Amino acid sequence: MxxxxxxxxxxxxxxxxxxxxxxxxxxxxxxxxxxxxxxxxxxxxxxxxxxxxxxxxxxxxxxxxxxxxxxxxxxxxxxxxxxxxxAGGEVRTKIETVADACREYAKTRPEAEKRFRRYVYSDPVAKVKLAKVRRRHLKEWRDRLEAQPALVTRNKAGDKRTRQRALSTVNRDMAVFRAALGKVLSPGAPNSEAAWQEALQAHRNADGRRTLYLDREQRRALVGAIVDEAAPFARAMCLLPLRPGALAALLAGDFDKRTAELTIGKDKTGKPRRIQLPGEAAKLFTMQIANKLPTAPLFMRNNGKAWDKSSWKLPIGAAVISAGLPSGASAYTLRHSTITDLVSAGLPLLTIAQISGTSAEMIERHYGHLASSAATEALGTLAL
Missing domain, CATH: 3.30.160 (Double Stranded RNA Binding Domain)
Known part of the structure; x- marks a missing residue:
């Protein structure tokens, strides 16, 4: 060139x-x-x-x-x-535009970076100078975001099936964007064009908890009905309350079969954590790392690549239909179901939060009612 x-x-x-x-x-x-x-x-x-x-x-x-x-x-x-x-001098990147602010915020937040790539960097708002950000810029960005349909699935022919974007999803996309701008911008005067923060206020009562639950028999049916290529990945989803993306990002070197310890590095929180695997899960992970280099995907597809959102949707969706399970069941349904079982079993909410890679506040908000039911049953045993 x-x-x-x-x-x-x-x-x-x-x-x-x-x-x-x-x-x-x-x-x-x-x-x-x-x-x-x-x-x-x-x-x-x-x-x-x-x-x-x-x-x-x-x-x-x-x-x-x-x-x-x-x-x-x-x-x-x-x-x-x-x-x-x-010469060893330090080069500091100037934070001048909305895109600059997002890139700086996302340096230690992988999940935020993914959302910014999808909805910010290619949008006109990315080039707006921070000194000139106004409420209308973000209102227009929000309108474009809400108008984008959400991808439900894609068949083998490449045809997409979409649905209207859920308000809870819009809230999550706006939350990281609002946080990134909040690091570099002060809130503007209320009801003025400078009040950029007002355009990114969350929809109220949109973040309802997941209600679709698959019991153990239904989960066994799903694993039994899924294609062989995806069976190990789906089985791992049933054994551990991890996000599908975090599970798919695991490398063979992340699992130590001598101590049965798993290091989860790429997750929504952005902070690595280690968990001890029980016998059945450790056996599955030991089988998956056999004859693999440490840098190879722990759960590998037939083409040698790691699973991702686009590739696991089709086999799980097909298995749901084949096993006669409730429509709408997905990889995240398996995570929700395993967390539900752990809460119902009486495991401390803080411990569940640490294992699943989320906050205790989130577990309390979405699953606290189950813990309350268990406490009521326990108190009932005190009756004379």
């Missing part, structure tokens, strides 16, 4: 990933064409040997310069960045 030629740059198609030109070892200059016909943005990338990764910095559009002068100026600034990084 030769970015020094104005004519060649003008032919480039707009895309998210910059076009890179190597200036020297460990030093690159990038150019991202504008989707709206602007002059585009220049990006510098320099390798940090101490950190073992590249440092990336947007260096502007050089809009005051003529087209044939932009490359020279951008090249000079990219090389200066490389010198700074190689």
């Amino acid at each position: 030769d970015l020094s030629k104005v004519g060649e740059r003008e032919k480039l198609k707009a895309k998210q990933e910059p076009y890179w030109q190597r200036l020297r070892t460990g030093c690159y200059l990038g150019f991202r064409p504008s989707k709206r016909g602007g002059k585009g943005t220049w990006i510098a990338r320099a390798y940090d040997e101490d950190a073992g990764k590249y440092r990336v910095k947007s260096i502007g559009d050089y809009g005051t310069l003529a087209g044939n002068e932009m490359f020279a100026a951008a090249k000079r600034d990219a090389e200066a960045l490389a010198v700074l990084v190689e």
Whole structure:
């Protein structure tokens, strides 16, 4: 790639990933064409040997310069960045736009990063300068979010089946966005255009608890009806109260068969945790890591890839129908059912929260009624 030629740059198609030109070892200059016909943005990338990764910095559009002068100026600034990084200097990314605020917030929050990729980074709101954020910007973003249908499933032919986005899902998407902006913006005066926070207020009474429950016999039926490829993954969902995404992200090296300990690193909380597996679960996990490298997916599909939301929906949906289970049962139904059983068995709510990777407050809010029922039964045994 030769970015020094104005004519060649003008032919480039707009895309998210910059076009890179190597200036020297460990030093690159990038150019991202504008989707709206602007002059585009220049990006510098320099390798940090101490950190073992590249440092990336947007260096502007050089809009005051003529087209044939932009490359020279951008090249000079990219090389200066490389010198700074190689000398051990710290490069701080400027947080200027909504997208910048979201990326900074999501650095230690994988779940937030996923939502931002789906609903923020590609949206017009991403480019709004933080100093110019107004309630209308976020109201328009919210309207676009609520108008997007939610994907229910996809068949083998690739056809999608969707439904209207649930208000509880909208609340979760807005919550992380509101938190990211709250780190860098102060609440605006109520009932004014500066009151950006008012556009992201949650829908009331939308976060109802899950009610569809599968008992042990129904879960056995689902595992028995599912295709062989997905059976280990579904069985693990029935043995542990983990999120499907966290289970799918596990690597073979995350399970220590000597101690039967499992390290769960990629989860909604973003914080690694270790749990001790009981005998049946440990046996299943030991079988799954056999003859696998530590970096291989612990639960692997036939194509060698890890399971994800798009791939587990179809086999679980087919098994639900085949086993004659209630419609609407999903991977998350299995998580809800295992948590329900643990609460009903009298396990402390804090312990359940730690195992499942959520807060005790959430367990109390959604499952506390079960604990109250168990307490009532226990008190009933005191009758004389």
